[in-house]
Amino acid sequence: MPELNDMATVTDAPNTTSTLSNEEVLRYSRHLIMPEVGIEGQQKLKAARVLCIGTGGLGSPLALYLAAAGVGTIGLVDFDVVDVTNLQRQIIHATPDVGRKKLDSAAEKLSGINPYVILKKFETRLSSQNALDIFRDFDIVVDGTDNFPTRYLVNDACVLTGKPNVYGSIFRFEGQASVFATKEGPCYRCLYPEPPPPGLVPSCAEGGVLGILPGLVGVIQATEAIKLILGKGEPLVGRLLLVDALGMKFRELKLRKNPDCPACGTHPTVTKLIDYEQFCGIRGQEAPAKPSTGIPEMPVEELKRRIDAGNAPFILDVREPHEYQICNLGGKLIPLGELPKRYQELDPEQEMVVHCKMGGRSAKAVDFLQKSGFKNVINLAGGINAWATSVDPKMPKY
């Protein structure tokens, strides 16, 4: 277990720029009267520079609490625009912000909470070309991203620049949190040397997420960042916190620094940032799935024409039962996970259109059915979402 002394070197000793004005002393009074923080701790917070990657589910509560706590400089990395489906959990954004750049929306709320915070906005996708430069001016990086390539990028860039990586991730109602890439502690690759193959772990858009969950985990990340800055308490270094929101259970697993780790081991082979999309076996993988060779597609307008003409193909729906209840095209429901067990219920000679919500899962289903001898299967491009956009606007989108 690393000594706290390692953590205390994260920020420079307080200098004149982190002196507190009378207004700030009043603002932070509840911190100052605690021995764990005090004037010295608050000055450390003011001198600290924390980079938040992502201003979405995890980034929202994280950035809000860092600003409230008086972290002096907060960097925000996001290139996305606020969507109404974000509002269920990305609490830094509000209804009037729909359509606005997330960076602008987030920066406005953070300045409102604490005008003393210096905000640095990076409207860009974090990449191997820019990560090292961006990280250079910060002391701690907090990872609030939502995909594997970026997580490995953040990890490697943290190891290479010597910045701690405060990690959090969520799926449905479970979360993980830890602090990686400290000098003595493990990094993300010590825990997970390789990413899962694309498509094996669904995104939030496909798997769903309990709105409060990034709140729980994001504030845990903010807590860890603040502890690192103050040099107080026991950080989650060498510890993986597992959160089960449904059972309200918190478990902890031991993490070890792997001496053979390619990033932070004794003989590292990762000496520069790589192509992380390639590392994760993806190129351009973002829902909805782009058509890959051999997966024939039908646009929703054509399906509509065929149905109206009384010439509809068989429709197979590979979503989950609760999605079918929200909206459906009257297709036969066999969830993707059950298809290997149940495909014999289908006629391999029959012309069949397969759909899901956005086209990703159904592309996999078409691929599987083709390999199982089905001659005439087609993917519905854009899924039932495309149908709700272009054919039947009365159908709810989710």
Place this chain on the structure above:
Amino acid sequence: MKPATLNVHIPTPLRQYADGKPAIEVDGKTVGDALGSLTSQYPDLKKHLYTEDGKLRAFVNVYVNDEDIRYLEKDNTPLQPGDSISIVPSIAGGCC
């Protein structure tokens, strides 16, 4: 040594392959036995846990109580009654 009966915690992304259950009871003297018992009850789990040549996938970690089996005796890690096995795959959600 009698095989221990213990619980395997199933993480959310894999529950669909285990009838939705959060934990499954298995028997085994070692981790390898216990996971074998698990995948014979739920064969769909096997390809998510193991590669085609029988190795545990690199994005899945297995813990006995709070220790990673890679730092114990891997599949040969012995089990005591009351031990719990956790399967911990990587998850990435955070922003979307």
